[in-house]
Amino acid sequence: MNKKTHFGFQEVDEADKSKFVGDVFTSVAKNYDVMNDAMSFGMHRLWKKILVELASVGEKDVILDVASGTGDISKLISKEYPNTKVFMSDINYEMLDEGRNRAIDESFDDNCYFCQLSGETLPFKDNTFDLITVGFGLRNFTNKEYGLKEMRRCLKKNGKLLILEFSKPMNPIFSKLYDWYSFNILPRLGSMLANDSDSYKYLAESIRMHPDQERLKQMMESAGFNECRFHNLLNGVVAIHIGYHD
Numbered sequence: 647m648n649k650k651t652h653f654g655f656q657e658v659d660e661a662d663k664s665k666f667v668g669d670v671f672t673s674v675a676k677n678y679d680v681m682n683d684a685m686s687f688g689m690h691r692l693w694k695k696i697l698v699e700l701a702s703v704g705e706k707d708v709i710l711d712v713a714s715g716t717g718d719i720s721k722l723i724s725k726e727y728p729n730t731k732v733f734m735s736d737i738n739y740e741m742l743d744e745g746r747n748r749a750i751d752e753s754f755d756d757n758c759y760f761c762q763l764s765g766e767t768l769p770f771k772d773n774t775f776d777l778i779t780v781g782f783g784l785r786n787f788t789n790k791e792y793g794l795k796e797m798r799r800c801l802k803k804n805g806k807l808l809i810l811e812f813s814k815p816m817n818p819i820f821s822k823l824y825d826w827y828s829f830n831i832l833p834r835l836g837s838m839l840a841n842d843s844d845s846y847k848y849l850a851e852s853i854r855m856h857p858d859q860e861r862l863k864q865m866m867e868s869a870g871f872n873e874c875r876f877h878n879l880l881n882g883v884v885a886i887h888i889g890y891h892d
């Protein structure tokens with residue numbers, strides 16, 4: 647029997663998930679930034695700034711931005727710390743291409759390198775990076791445990807992983823409102839602004855299937871990270887998880 651996983655609320659063969667996820671991001675790539683601003687009322691920009699603050703980037707750090715997409719996190723780091731080396735990486739060519747074009751257009755490409763790769767099988771030696779970031783990417787992995795172990799392997803001793811991801815709201819009333827927004831408004835916004843309601847239905851479903859704050863913290867600990875902790879943002883709609891390699 648083929649191993650199963652989730653693609654949103656659907657159960658699919660593990661072997662098929664990355665193709666389905668790939669189709670979603672190929673479809674949204676051109677409208678990704680506009681949709682992000684519309685869906686989050688611009689708040690994703692603040693969440694990413696907080697991630698970079700919490701990362702305490704060193705002036706000459708070597709950094710891997712996994713699932714970098716159109717490059718918001720890479721841009722913040724690259725502009726603020728021009729002597730770092732930032733590896734922008736994404737499994738999806740169209741998303742990486744949007745990020746690369748943007749890096750050139752917005753002049754943050756000097757210290758950036760562009761790699762098409764899966765965060766689940768990193769083609770880097772052990773102990774390569776001072777910092778690894780993943781913004782809204784882990785949710786889409788087929789096997790999050792492999793991904794976390796790979797990221798730990800590629801971090802230097804004392805290196806850190808920061809994961810920004812949708813999570814679980816703490817307040818039950820707020821949670822109900824958020825559910826209503828996610829399943830009624832998001833797909834409509836997707837349809838109006840990007841002519842693509844299915845991808846935004848997947849977004850809402852994939853968020854619900856993603857491990858909550860405590861579970862993701864446990865997964866990081868099981869993958870070998872130390873001093874794991876998380877910070878809730880917007881009542882836990884989003885959380886930033888942090889863990890260290892020793």
Ligand SMILES: C[S@@+](CC[C@H](N)C(=O)[O-])C[C@H]1O[C@@H](n2cnc3c(N)ncnc32)[C@H](O)[C@@H]1O
Pocket residue numbers: 667671712713714715716717718719735736737738741742763764765766780781782783786787788
């Ligand atoms: C929601 S976007 C996030 C982009 C960007 N980090 C941001 O915060 O705006 C998710 C990205 O994850 C990428 N992705 C999905 N599965 C991946 C995997 N296994 N390895 C690397 N990237 C992946 C997608 O191609 C997509 O660009």
